[in-house]
Amino acid sequence: MTTYPTTWRRPPQIFTHRGWRIALQLGALAYLVFAIGTLEVNWTRITEGGERGMRFIMGFLSPDFSSRWRDISQGLIESLTMTLTSTVVGVAISIPIGIGAARNVAPRWIYAICRSIIAISRALQEIIVAIFFVAMFGFGPFAGFLTLSFATIGFISKLLAEDIEDIDEAQAEAIRATGASWGQLINYAIQPQVMPRLIGLSLYRLDINFRESAVIGIVGAGGIGATLNTAIDRYEYDSAGAILLMIIALVMVAEYSSSYLRKFLQ
């Protein structure tokens, strides 16, 4: 008769060494204590804020669309036009850069240039880019348009390039074998394969650009963000609530219609 153990402990999954596990747990705990310790919380200010918070929540629940309607509609129009123009221009510029950044169709030096453009565009945040464009081109939606176009380039080119690199090589091979030129290769072998994805990505970016257009206004690049910033600066929480609700509604509409369109097109 064999006897079986009466205890069992779940074996550790990732850190098998006991010492490491304890060190990691202690480290995490120490970090938390220290990090929360360095938080300087001004409690009196926060208790004062309670009343303002309530006012904001009330504003959110009873939004005031009418008293600032002129500003709100102006901001919305700027945001929407900015979104569309920047997406169109951004995608138009992205296509050659995306092709250039695909290793399987572009020569090495072009590849290097295009990849660095993408890297720069992706590393710089919209808001920082917006600050510079506002400084260069003045306040207003034109700076916002440039910012969003710039950000679109990094996004679309990178994904487009990856798509081109992922295409079915056999199809490209077959077209190449017919003696097609480089342009014909792009047109016959690459374009049919990546076109649906490109359209999908553009719609997705349209959606993102609208969200971003609501933000870059804070640093002066026009759009609904600028209106929101003003409303909050003036402590007009009911107008701010109205703007936020409109942003949420528009983002939802954009998201649903873009996902619907993408499904429809594919």
Place this chain on the structure above:
Amino acid sequence: MLELQGLTKTYKTGDTALSDVSFSVPKGQIVGLIGPSGAGKSTLIRCINRLVEPTSGRIALGGRDLTGLGVRDLRAQRRRIGMIFQEYALVERLSVMENVLSGRLGYVGFWASFTRRFPPADIQRAYRLLDRVGLMTHADKRADALSGGQRQRVGIARALAQEPELLLVDEPTASLDPKTSRQIMRLLVEICTESGLPAIVNIHDVPLAQQFMQRIIGLRAGQVVFDGTPDQLTESALTEIYGSEDWTAMRKGHEDDKDAEADALRRLSVIPA
């Protein structure tokens, strides 16, 4: 032991999966449930532990009616019924031991199961079962590191950890190769005979059913059309269950394996029907 009376299941779509199924399974009997796909085998098995809610009828296990139980009572009754699944249905990312111990979940409180602190008797039983199915050395491996046959053994151990009074077995060999299938079936039959455990085995493989089962129930379109011993399962009975063609083809494919199973047959002949 288990009694089904007038069990009927109609799905919301209007499909009748089971109509008026009645039979009883005495202690220690191993029943094979055969029939074409869509005959309601899987629904029948799931009605017994109410993973699928029957529309009408009575299910009694050891005299206790299982239909119309509340959530808490249903949990307590489910502990009495062990279930073994097609494609194992192990929790892939948990260790083998945790999978076996999960058979005890109906007995322990949430906190004990959350901290994985099971009673010593449960752990001892789990080790014993792992040893019984030949996986003693694999206790601390993750379930997804095992082969198909090994996983099904863990599935068996998990069901037995419940100390069930009835085993429900849903296509235990559907994703295994013929040799492993027979090993698993033999293990199941041995375990059931050892402890006098009744079992309902849902099986699509007729030769395998004939070889291992003591009693066979044939389902067609939700109705019992055959109920008898494997010997009584004649060609005409099979035609009654499956329609005219497909079972003969199935049998041919397994003819070659017959010799290898001669010893298994001999051993099975001593099991009382």
Place this chain on the structure above:
Amino acid sequence: MSDFPASWQFRSPKVRLALWFGWLCLVALFVWCWQVMNENTIWMFVQDAPKQAADIGGRMWPPRWSYLGELMVPLWDTLNMATLGTLLGVILAVPVAFMAARNTSPFPLILRPIALFIIVASRSINSLIWALLLVAILGPGLLAGIIAIGLRSIGFIGKLLYEGIEETDIRQVEAITATGASQAQVLNYAIVPQILPAFWGITVFRWDINIRESAILGLVGAGGLGLKLQNSLNTLAWPQVTLILLVILATVVLSEWVSAKVRSAII
């Protein structure tokens, strides 16, 4: 010879017409939007831009390296803001995700729409806007930033997590239910093990994004590197701006590397 047609067109005339019409509409819309957008644009400033750019560029270089010492505390604040914000976001997002997932929602009819609204609201409002609001309510400081990051993370983590929960293998859930386990035990034994890797991946991914976002939250007063950036911009201290941007860039690259490493280790 036979009479096969000598001309062939890729698309039928109708489809081609529709396509051309679609493109035409897009161009018209673009032109119209362009005009509406640029109604108030002062083109003189735009023409002046290259000069401005050259001017700013000239002043930005070289970066003021001696300023680096002053940036260490804001950098630490930024990292804390991202990490604690992610932590807050995770704590809030997990219950929301379980309420939003079809297969785990306790009262799907009431709780699911609420959870989905929380997710959409959190996702559509950028963390900078959250910070703007919270600074107005709570006053400037790290706390506003942490809460802003946390609130924005709910939607991101919640959405990906609830999609993960809905994709779990139903058979494993069935098997655990069949043992007589309670709902909480089914969650613990069948669902959590399945989504755990996705959960860690999502969390680390969001942490990486949060590092980027927390670097600029200071622009609206939520502390960290952004606050220094704002001060330097206000005083036109361009060499400091360059240095701050370089520090942000280095942090972002580093966090992206860490997150990629961790995620590949998990999967």
